[in-house]
Amino acid sequence: MAWGARLGALLQPGDLVCLYGEIGSGKTTLTKGIVQGVGGIAKEAVTSPTFTLLHIYQGRFPVYHFDLFRIGSLEELEEIGYREYFQGDGICIVEWTEKGEEILPLERLDIFLSFGEREEERKIILKPQGERFRHLCRQLGGKG
Template identity: 35%
Template sequence: MDTTSTLFISSGPEETRRIGARIGARLKPGAVLALRGELGAGKTCFVQGLAEGLGIVPPARVSSPSFVIINEYPARIPLFHFDLYRLPDGTELVELGWEDYLERGGVIAIEWAERMAALLPEDRIDIEIEVTGEKSRRITVRGAQAERLAADGGG
């Protein structure tokens, strides 16, 4: 995996969504984003921003699919939002058609992606969200596309 990275600093949920929207607007079909961060770090908030950048209106309708595992949202590029919090590992994703999602030409955003590390494509975009204060976050974007996705600068 390419180690190119870009750092963003977010002062709160609205800024986290704006960062997600900026990245979402630059995504291409087939992009896979592996999101990592502790519970409450802002992964779903970031995905709401991605949705906005992809043209999903209103982005607030994007919610964590913790109980259903996958939510699909139509847009200029469809968004497939996975939440693996309730899965002990990613092997169940194979039964849910993981390979089919990879071939559908949408953007795939995966919360708790570390639970399916063996199934992730090598050319993915890693997004790590670290809690640095009550509302502040450090968002690191890694991968070959990090620099292009972060055009206009990080934090």
């Protein structure tokens, strides 16, 4: 949560963060931290027939949190007009990136989450794609 909040404070509208990691590795928890860092307040949900595909947090600017875990086909994303969300006024965070790989923009911050040795421990690996996100990682204190 704390590290996510640090990242969230550095994000700007137009940024895309793509999360990878198995079930329970902490993708949703990290997203909540990021939302806190952006300064998100209210929340609404955009649902697909069987699950909540998109949570929208309206804060300093909008945060669009896509969870592709139960997506049946990429048409579900077309139906909600996903392109608009990626071109714009807010930041996008994607959970279960694997399921949307074909249509997601390539310039983004990839984050790989995995379990550590202890139950309460997680590992975070950052893979910036493009200059904007390399810059962001340097701001976070990485070596680039």
